[in-house]
Amino acid sequence: EVELLESGGGLVQPGGSLRLSCAPSGFTFSSYAMNWVRQAPGKGLEWVSGISDSGDRTYYADSVRGRFTISRDNSKNTVFLQMSSLRAEDTALYYCARRPGSYYFDSWGQGTLVTVSS
């Protein structure tokens, strides 16, 4: 069974940093592109970042480019989201999602909550 388990969320002050992790299981991790999607409280979905299966290509939303860095370690079956210069508007539930091929995200974690507040 495919599972995605996010961790690393928490309360951080504006301007601070946080690193999220996603540890998938139940499939060959190195064969899939992975993505991060966030959802602010009571709001809609916002795609944040994506990384290719090999890790050689990365993509970012305009709202986080230059502040967030996505990476993966295929030897440890983990994808990361390093977040810096955090702002109040980054407060959200952050989901890790798997992308098989080009057409959709087929598996999602349950999310890890990031709260940016002083």
Added chain:
Amino acid sequence: DIQLTQSPSFLSASVGDRVTITCRASQGISSSLAWYQQKPGKAPKVLIYAASTLQGGVPSRFSGSESGTEFTLTISSLQPEDFATYYCQQLNNYPLTFGGGTKVEIK
């Protein structure tokens, strides 16, 4: 960036109703559109991908179609378990984008 305009943002319907949700892309996206259902406190679940392909295990009352840059999700006969929020997503160009969502509530 490609913008997705989803309508309506809120819909009140009864069990058995036919429901249609529209998603309009700001430019062509070559059928690279997916629809998701999200229930409170849960992660989204894919219903439709490539504009009209039903994901395995999804009831056949859900269907998707496209006409140019306009995409439609139809629920042919709304069931109690279908009350949720629905999102479209384009996967043709980075940055990937979602529509604003449509909340379907019980009338």
